[in-house]
Amino acid sequence: MNSSEEGMAHLFADAFPTKPSPALKDKIWHSIVQSSVFPLLTDNREVSWWKDATKHYMPKEFYKKWYMVPLVQTDAQELFLVWLNDTLQEEAHQEMQESFLILEGSCTFIAEGQQTHHSEGDFVIVPPVLHTVQLPPETEMKAIVQRVRMAV
Numbered sequence: 001m002n003s004s005e006e007g008m009a010h011l012f013a014d015a016f017p018t019k020p021s022p023a024l025k026d027k028i029w030h031s032i033v034q035s036s037v038f039p040l041l042t043d044n045r046e047v048s049w050w051k052d053a054t055k056h057y058m059p060k061e062f063y064k065k066w067y068m069v070p071l072v073q074t075d076a077q078e079l080f081l082v083w084l085n086d087t088l089q090e091e092a093h094q095e096m097q098e099s100f101l102i103l104e105g106s107c108t109f110i111a112e113g114q115q116t117h118h119s120e121g122d123f124v125i126v127p128p129v130l131h132t133v134q135l136p137p138e139t140e141m142k143a144i145v146q147r148v149r150m151a152v
Contacts, residue, residue, distance in 0.1 A: 059083040078147040096147035098126040105141030
């Protein structure tokens with residue numbers, strides 16, 4: 001393309017701007033995120049960094065109990081952005097060390113009969129036992145959930 005053609009192309013683009021669809025924006029952002037190296041979650045509570053890194057993701061308008069966006073999925077690590085709006089069914093992860101960082105909202109974490117309350121900025125290491133997460137009525141929580149394969 002010569003310089004006059006390039007100039008005309010820029011004039012046309014300026015005169016008729018086109019916004020990408022939200023689906024295309026999500027696809028591009030997801031590609032960028034998938035190629036990124038996310039740090040392991042720690043008790044450093046990098047809430048503002050995680051909020052900024054995931055701000056382009058939104059849950060479906062209506063979802064039941066939870067909505068999850070995979071950020072990293074390898075044999076060694078799984079990382080998800082999760083929205084909850086109801087209590088989760090009890091579960092246990094024997095081969096994975098699970099932890100989560102609350103970005104928005106609050107919850108009650110229950111494991112082996114012990115209840116602890118957590119809110120925005122809290123980092124929770126989940127023991128490899130049956131556990132669940134309960135939310136206050138009619139609330140929502142947003143968190144980063146990490147599972148790291150434990151050495152055998």
